Amino acid sequence: MAYVLAVVTQFSGGQKEIHIKARGRAISKAVDVAEIVRKKFVQDAKIDSINIDTEEISAENEKINVSTIEILLKK
């Protein structure tokens, strides 16, 4: 809920566009945040675009690939 509040606060502050980014297992939470914001709190916010990609991160001397998501919400 902390991220939902952060997004709602930014929209209330006059922001017209908010990018929600996440990677790995947090991706499903990013989708939850976007959905809760637009369905419950900021009903005139629309999903403008959703992009997914892969990022290479270093973890304990090896490189692993992690999926990322970027959701753009617009008022």
Added chain:
Amino acid sequence: MAYVLAVVTQFSGGQKEIHIKARGRAISKAVDVAEIVRKKFVQDAKIDSINIDTEEISAENEKINVSTIEILLKK
């Protein structure tokens, strides 16, 4: 990897479009499947669209909201 194989098999069988759907925590896995398929196995597959939504499901006499994702891969 089972889902990656399923998608790759369908593309090899001549399918031009594949929908990957998931809900809840499986959403991040759906993104992984799409990314692994297009980056490692079927490099001419492109992400045509990504849609997210909310579904109401019944669980032990109460209704809960679950986020969903649908990724359309096209060759």
